[in-house]
Amino acid sequence: xxxxxxxxxxxxxxxxxxxxxxxxxxxxxxxxxxxxxxxxxxxxxxxxxxxxxxxxxxxxxxxxxxxxxxxxxxxxxxxxxxxxxxxxxxxxxxxxxxxxxxxxxxxxxxxxxxxxxx
Numbered sequence: 001x002x003x004x005x006x007x008x009x010x011x012x013x014x015x016x017x018x019x020x021x022x023x024x025x026x027x028x029x030x031x032x033x034x035x036x037x038x039x040x041x042x043x044x045x046x047x048x049x050x051x052x053x054x055x056x057x058x059x060x061x062x063x064x065x066x067x068x069x070x071x072x073x074x075x076x077x078x079x080x081x082x083x084x085x086x087x088x089x090x091x092x093x094x095x096x097x098x099x100x101x102x103x104x105x106x107x108x109x110x111x112x113x114x115x116x117x118x
Contacts, residue, residue, distance in 0.1 A: 001076050004091035006103045009063050018061035019053050021045070022097075023075045032109045034065065034100055042066070045075045047083050054088065065093035065100070072096065 004012070012018045013036070022029055022037040029039045038053055040046070050062055064072035072092050080086060093100070101107060 001073060001080075002089070002091050003069075003094040004063060005094050006100045006105060009091070009093055010100075010103075010105050012061065012063070016057065016059070018059050018063050018091075019050075019057050020063045020065060020093075021050065021053075021072075021075070022065055023071050024066050024097075028067065032097065032101075032107050034097060035106055035108050037065070042071045042075055045079065047079055047086075050079075061089040061091065063091045063093055066096050068096040068098050069094060070096075 009018070009020070013020060013034075020034055020037040022033050022039050023042040023045060024033075024039075025041060026039070029037075033039070040049060054060065054062065064075050066072040069092055076090050076092055079090065095102070097107070
């Protein structure tokens with residue numbers, strides 16, 4: 001499985017050369033996520049959906065990310081096992097969103113809706 005460092009991933013995304021798939025939970029995604037990341041929780045990762053997004057964005061590379069890189073590695077492994085003929089590049093974001101934030105790259109934060117006061 002290929003890993004990609006956050007700086008290289010950031011550059012690739014800026015050049016519109018890849019899409020980012022965030023495999024974390026809804027709560028994690030809403031709390032903070034990488035701008036333009038596509039939310040696809042690990043249990044719902046779908047090759048058909050990924051291909052649809054790739055065609056829309058006209059890219060041949062997908063970067064998967066989670067908090068530290070464990071769940072995104074599982075997503076890639078599962079896709080590779082279920083679809084051995086995949087003909088696009090898949091990277092695992094080394095260190096996940098945690099490394100992305102530590103490197104100072106931008107994120108979208110705090111989209112959790114506050115509950116109405118009683």
